[in-house]
Amino acid sequence: MSTTTGSGSLASALEAQRERLLPCVHCGFCLPACPTYNRLGDEADSPRGRLHLMQAVVDGRLDAGSDAFHTHIDRCLGCRACEPVCPSGVEYGTLLELARETATRARPQGKLTRALLAVMGSPALRAVFFLGGRTLRSLGVARLAVRLIPAGARLGGIRLAFAMLASSSPPGRRLQKAPVNAVPSRAIGAVAVADDDSVGPVPRGSRGRVAYLEGCVQRGLFERINQATVRTLEANGYEVVPVAHQGCCGALHAHGGDLRNARRLAGANILVFEGVEIDYVAVNAAGCGAAMKDYGTLFESNQEMSTRAEAFAAKVRDVTELLSQAGPRRGAPVSCSVAYDHPCHLLHAQGVAQEPLDVLRAVPGIDVRLIDRADECCGGAGIYGITHPELGGRIGRDKVAAILREEADHACTPNPGCMMQIGAGLLLEGSSDVAVHPIELLDESYRRAGYYSATGDSQ
Amino acid sequence: MTRPLAPDVVRGLTEIVGAANVITDPDRLLVYESDGLSAYRVSPRAVVLPGTSDEVAAVVTLLHLEGIEIVPRGAGTGLSGGALPTPDGVVVGTARMNRIIEIDPENRLARVQPGVINARLTEATQPYGLFYAPDPSSQSTCTLGGNVAENSGGPHCLKYGVTSRYVTGLTVVLAGGRIVKLGGAGRDSAGGLDLVGLFVGSEGCFGIATEIEVRLLPIAEGVRTLLGIFETMEAAGHAVTEIMGSGLLPAAVEIIDRATIEAVEASIFAAGYPTDAGAALVVEFDGTEAGLDLGADRAEKCCFEAGAREVRRATSEAERAALWKGRKKAFGAMGRIAPDLLVQDATVPRTKLPEVLARIAEIGERYDLKIANVFHAGDGNLHPNILFDRKNAEELDRVERASTEIMHLCVDAGGTITGEHGVGIDKRGYMSLVHNETELEMLRSVRAVFDPDRLFNRGKVLPDPLAET
Amino acid sequence: MTATPESVVHPSSDAEVAEIMIDASREGVGIFPLSSGHRAHPVRGERPYLELSTTRLDGIVEYEPADLTLTARAGTSLATIDEALRAHGQWAPFDPPNVGERSIGGLAAVGDSGPLWMGYGELRNHVLGMTVVTGDGRMLSLGGRVVKNVAGYDLLKPMVGSRGSLAVVTSVCLRVYPEPSVDRVLLLRRDRLSDLVAAAHSVGTAPVMPVSSVLVDRTGVNESPALVIRLHGVEETVGADQASLEGHLGIVFEQAPSATALCTAVRDRGATSNVVLVASALPSALSEVIRALERLEPETIVADTYAARFRVGLSQADPEAVGNARASIERLGGTLRVARFPADGAEVGPTSEPSPAEKDLIIGIEKTFDPMGVLWPARSRR
Numbered sequence A: 001m002s003t004t005t006g007s008g009s010l011a012s013a014l015e016a017q018r019e020r021l022l023p024c025v026h027c028g029f030c031l032p033a034c035p036t037y038n039r040l041g042d043e044a045d046s047p048r049g050r051l052h053l054m055q056a057v058v059d060g061r062l063d064a065g066s067d068a069f070h071t072h073i074d075r076c077l078g079c080r081a082c083e084p085v086c087p088s089g090v091e092y093g094t095l096l097e098l099a100r101e102t103a104t105r106a107r108p109q110g111k112l113t114r115a116l117l118a119v120m121g122s123p124a125l126r127a128v129f130f131l132g133g134r135t136l137r138s139l140g141v142a143r144l145a146v147r148l149i150p151a152g153a154r155l156g157g158i159r160l161a162f163a164m165l166a167s168s169s170p171p172g173r174r175l176q177k178a179p180v181n182a183v184p185s186r187a188i189g190a191v192a193v194a195d196d197d198s199v200g201p202v203p204r205g206s207r208g209r210v211a212y213l214e215g216c217v218q219r220g221l222f223e224r225i226n227q228a229t230v231r232t233l234e235a236n237g238y239e240v241v242p243v244a245h246q247g248c249c250g251a252l253h254a255h256g257g258d259l260r261n262a263r264r265l266a267g268a269n270i271l272v273f274e275g276v277e278i279d280y281v282a283v284n285a286a287g288c289g290a291a292m293k294d295y296g297t298l299f300e301s302n303q304e305m306s307t308r309a310e311a312f313a314a315k316v317r318d319v320t321e322l323l324s325q326a327g328p329r330r331g332a333p334v335s336c337s338v339a340y341d342h343p344c345h346l347l348h349a350q351g352v353a354q355e356p357l358d359v360l361r362a363v364p365g366i367d368v369r370l371i372d373r374a375d376e377c378c379g380g381a382g383i384y385g386i387t388h389p390e391l392g393g394r395i396g397r398d399k400v401a402a403i404l405r406e407e408a409d410h411a412c413t414p415n416p417g418c419m420m421q422i423g424a425g426l427l428l429e430g431s432s433d434v435a436v437h438p439i440e441l442l443d444e445s446y447r448r449a450g451y452y453s454a455t456g457d458s459q
Numbered sequence B: 001m002t003r004p005l006a007p008d009v010v011r012g013l014t015e016i017v018g019a020a021n022v023i024t025d026p027d028r029l030l031v032y033e034s035d036g037l038s039a040y041r042v043s044p045r046a047v048v049l050p051g052t053s054d055e056v057a058a059v060v061t062l063l064h065l066e067g068i069e070i071v072p073r074g075a076g077t078g079l080s081g082g083a084l085p086t087p088d089g090v091v092v093g094t095a096r097m098n099r100i101i102e103i104d105p106e107n108r109l110a111r112v113q114p115g116v117i118n119a120r121l122t123e124a125t126q127p128y129g130l131f132y133a134p135d136p137s138s139q140s141t142c143t144l145g146g147n148v149a150e151n152s153g154g155p156h157c158l159k160y161g162v163t164s165r166y167v168t169g170l171t172v173v174l175a176g177g178r179i180v181k182l183g184g185a186g187r188d189s190a191g192g193l194d195l196v197g198l199f200v201g202s203e204g205c206f207g208i209a210t211e212i213e214v215r216l217l218p219i220a221e222g223v224r225t226l227l228g229i230f231e232t233m234e235a236a237g238h239a240v241t242e243i244m245g246s247g248l249l250p251a252a253v254e255i256i257d258r259a260t261i262e263a264v265e266a267s268i269f270a271a272g273y274p275t276d277a278g279a280a281l282v283v284e285f286d287g288t289e290a291g292l293d294l295g296a297d298r299a300e301k302c303c304f305e306a307g308a309r310e311v312r313r314a315t316s317e318a319e320r321a322a323l324w325k326g327r328k329k330a331f332g333a334m335g336r337i338a339p340d341l342l343v344q345d346a347t348v349p350r351t352k353l354p355e356v357l358a359r360i361a362e363i364g365e366r367y368d369l370k371i372a373n374v375f376h377a378g379d380g381n382l383h384p385n386i387l388f389d390r391k392n393a394e395e396l397d398r399v400e401r402a403s404t405e406i407m408h409l410c411v412d413a414g415g416t417i418t419g420e421h422g423v424g425i426d427k428r429g430y431m432s433l434v435h436n437e438t439e440l441e442m443l444r445s446v447r448a449v450f451d452p453d454r455l456f457n458r459g460k461v462l463p464d465p466l467a468e469t
Numbered sequence C: 001m002t003a004t005p006e007s008v009v010h011p012s013s014d015a016e017v018a019e020i021m022i023d024a025s026r027e028g029v030g031i032f033p034l035s036s037g038h039r040a041h042p043v044r045g046e047r048p049y050l051e052l053s054t055t056r057l058d059g060i061v062e063y064e065p066a067d068l069t070l071t072a073r074a075g076t077s078l079a080t081i082d083e084a085l086r087a088h089g090q091w092a093p094f095d096p097p098n099v100g101e102r103s104i105g106g107l108a109a110v111g112d113s114g115p116l117w118m119g120y121g122e123l124r125n126h127v128l129g130m131t132v133v134t135g136d137g138r139m140l141s142l143g144g145r146v147v148k149n150v151a152g153y154d155l156l157k158p159m160v161g162s163r164g165s166l167a168v169v170t171s172v173c174l175r176v177y178p179e180p181s182v183d184r185v186l187l188l189r190r191d192r193l194s195d196l197v198a199a200a201h202s203v204g205t206a207p208v209m210p211v212s213s214v215l216v217d218r219t220g221v222n223e224s225p226a227l228v229i230r231l232h233g234v235e236e237t238v239g240a241d242q243a244s245l246e247g248h249l250g251i252v253f254e255q256a257p258s259a260t261a262l263c264t265a266v267r268d269r270g271a272t273s274n275v276v277l278v279a280s281a282l283p284s285a286l287s288e289v290i291r292a293l294e295r296l297e298p299e300t301i302v303a304d305t306y307a308a309r310f311r312v313g314l315s316q317a318d319p320e321a322v323g324n325a326r327a328s329i330e331r332l333g334g335t336l337r338v339a340r341f342p343a344d345g346a347e348v349g350p351t352s353e354p355s356p357a358e359k360d361l362i363i364g365i366e367k368t369f370d371p372m373g374v375l376w377p378a379r380s381r382r
């Protein structure tokens, strides 16, 4: 089975994956899970419809360069909400990447998408891009632009981009000002809150050696989350090992159907991480984590690489998984309420639902409110909001409305991409809040508890 | 190939529902070429997605004037080709009509648009302590409009009864675009005829249901679920007879056979059923907490007396899900082990089950086909699923011949050709096994009362020689 | 104008029924199918007609206890059926008035469920199959003898409750049930019916569903108005259900000493009055409907509180008062119809009708079953 058969046959990438399409029994169980179908009601914008189009391309009944194939494959959020509900276990995410590759070969992507992928794929361009971004952000230009560009105008995409940039600012003092007296935390779901403080200090390194993915967007705009990752992991007994020269994980490229570059980037990172002795690779961005856990599939046509990729993938954990596995240790109270939303690439793609909530539960005084339809995509989906302003906007507004209904102090979600999308949505709705990552809250809680003040493991 | 619609028809439709909700691009239309029964493929001329009863009426009026056939479509999960487009037809989909209009806890009623998903209704009524009883296995995705059209059943219909027991009123759009209200919970149909009951199960051939009023029930206090593992199908069948004869009224009694167990356990959905078992029996009781253990104890005893190797009992929701897993995942698991799957559906008197199953096995052997049975044992509703590969033409032919034999077998045993999936396009040819020409003619005339021009779902349900013209 | 039958015919086979229908079509004679033990309604019209009695279409055709199905010819009395079922610890869970004396064909044609509807569903849900002979003598087999059957449009539904207006029923296949081991009847008595409405209402919203809940002006056994609740199950569940209901209602029920006698009395109460009206509405309109019906000064009043079906027995009907009651009940979204016409054929008053659009469809269906209009006497009194 080969997925790199050159550009001779347009359907080649998909064709080679015929086996992956076959399990789809056309039952339609995936329809109600799909945010695009739920809003548009057109089956071509449903998982089953998209798979049907892929099958038609493979069968030679549909041109991979057709409008229909291009539009509907492009309109998919890649949120993978359709996967856990599928009784046949269709690997939609993998198929989507292949379909995108097929579609882009037949008909190149929009300039914007290509430009962004090029930036992410090159360290130098990336550095310049994010430096510019941070500068605009710190000068307040982003926030200003959001106010100046009229809503609903042709420049809506740019307005959103600025809003996303603005919303990557740290919650900063707002969080630090949260009261310290503990109020009882509301039970989340059916699981009662464990109130005992059983997890005490743990010697550093006792839980294993961890490297973490610095990530492009994270390093570019969310350095604070990377720092929180290191501190909270260390406070929970992990030894964090630095890994120099790491690059982009290739997730955006894979999702965009640029599998060649995705493999190039993934291969480079596997090599770099193989150079250090570690038990885990921690990731604080759900999209990256999902892609990295799936490296085995990315390289499945390459015997040698796929073994290495699988070995690497087996070590990948979301940072909340590692923390949860360690307890996590309880910190000092940070009294606030958060409206929590599941990131798709954590919930659907990695099946991680409980761990981020475990992290929040380790912070006394937090009132966690699971928002309505927390399992649905926020519309961020990488750069979806920018490439599909209308539909992305609708999905985003529904999400923001659900968050605002909770009347919580902060929106909270463990993925930088979603934080930006939600933050941008809040900003556009006139709210001054930004979204926070659960480990930022845990980090603040540990800071208050004084876990970071002493040298060594903890107080 | 299908003929495109005339531009002025497209314009007319667009004026009613908006451009985004009229689909005419042949490439896009490909996704509508099948419903849950993907063995058949016909592309429609267009798809229209109205949002209200009035829009449906306007669309129907326009299409009727043009003499263009209409195929109503819900979620397209039907397994008899009911929502399969007709070559000259336009599909009218209810996906956008997905609003729950009213929940009336005092009268235990709900009013919904037809595109509301079955499980969403139960979700929405849960806060009132109520639920909607008919639970087709597809309930997480199928629509109430589709359920009404097919008179759908489900595992728990053994105790609760099928869709028609719960539908109290309908608003329907008939040919010519007439909007007609039928019945209503407060109204007694004995002054006229039970038109609601007649419309339920009409497979989209009478018109389009645009509003549905249903009865809700209070959620049972508790549930007990048992899984019995048996060496042989006979033993499992015996246990069912014992349980049903013991005066117990279980909510569900489901069996999966050895072939199905093997399929499930060989797939990524392994449910932990022993693969050398002859059959697995799921029995569920719901109701007042105080009686549940008693029922479960008695059923367990019945199982052991019938020779069960093992009986597992669930006490938590998670355990319950685990016991059901093999049954619920059966369909998907089969999709994993064979390229194609023909989901059959027939009912026989329950006492005939053992005999019929033995004969089905024999048919499978004779045609060299793998047939895996999953069935609602409590009410004799069989799903013999035939695994095959459609690219193998010779095998396809054997599948068809085996299917026909199974249908004859079930009818000869005093049963019928479909228990819950409907006739659609797939079972049309078998209708003459259960109805003589007089009866078929009667069915045609009754349909003509609602739809004299055979506008809706032409050629479905009835083996109509004129249908193709 | 009231016509009288020329005579009564007693066919003994489906073929004979068909012959009669064909002859009647040819001769232009009307046919009024009658079930045994049920009073013929006076027929409106002047044309000649024959009564067709199904008493000779008698006997159980097939009963397979393990399948929980029973097929009997139309004239078979429910008492006979009941006896056969009880011998196997089974029963048919419907309780319309005077059920024992009625024939299964007649009952299915009338479609009366009785209050056990609450626990077991309506009669139409228990009828799995029928053989019928249409107005022009076609013999049809509808449904079958399996519980789940969707092979073709469901013609059984309009047949059940059609009161002989579409076809003559010649046999019926029923779904039957295992007898419950405990049948507990609970009683709440008050001086006035209106004092019971609130309790009846609460039963309708309780987490536990009894198998029936009936308000009755007098039980015949007890002289005061009562709410009669029936619970089925095993000792443990019935006890728990009673406790749960009592908790929900905040009252304590009496346990009826002789359950069977009480249930029979409630079931039959007022059913043989000279005029019987049946009203239906939504349960939320319980008290308003009772008020509207009380204005008719009925001899008896019985209300199935779940289905919100009300039966009132009158010694005679005042058409104007009936018209007013109908108007009030229809305003509440309900209907009022006649279940038993006065023996002398006197006018009862205007009752509820299907909507014009429904009527069009009904007429269409009647024409398909009875193209020659032979069954007009039945239609005149549906």
Ligand SMILES: Cc1cc2nc3c(=O)[nH]c(=O)nc-3n(C[C@H](O)[C@H](O)[C@H](O)COP(=O)(O)OP(=O)(O)OC[C@H]3O[C@@H](n4cnc5c(N)ncnc54)[C@H](O)[C@@H]3O)c2cc1C
Pocket: A026, A027, A028, B035, B036, B071, B072, B073, B074, B075, B076, B077, B078, B079, B081, B082, B083, B094, B114, B135, B136, B137, B138, B141, B142, B143, B144, B145, B146, B147, B148, B149, B150, B151, B152, B153, B154, B155, B203, B204, B205, B207, B208, B209, B210, B331, B420, B421, B457
């Ligand atoms: C995995 C799986 C399991 C299933 N399990 C069960 C089961 O347990 N029990 C069961 O009974 N069925 C089952 N089914 C079959 C199917 O789900 C049901 O028949 C369901 O009711 C179809 O609903 P739908 O919304 O998908 O309708 P569709 O498939 O879209 O349409 C079904 C029929 O209804 C008509 N129709 C749709 N909407 C309307 C409307 N508003 N007005 C008039 N006609 C309309 C269509 O024309 C068509 O004839 C299963 C299917 C699958 C794939």
Ligand code: SF4
Pocket: A023, A024, A025, A026, A027, A028, A029, A030, A031, A047, A048, A051, A085, A086, A087, A088, A089, A090
């Ligand atoms: S749920 Fe899975 S098998 Fe069913 S249609 Fe969707 S992808 Fe196909």
Ligand code: SF4
Pocket: A033, A034, A035, A036, A037, A045, A046, A047, A050, A075, A076, A077, A078, A079, A080, A081, A082, A083, A092
């Ligand atoms: S990935 Fe998300 S948007 Fe795409 S088909 Fe699946 S559910 Fe729909």
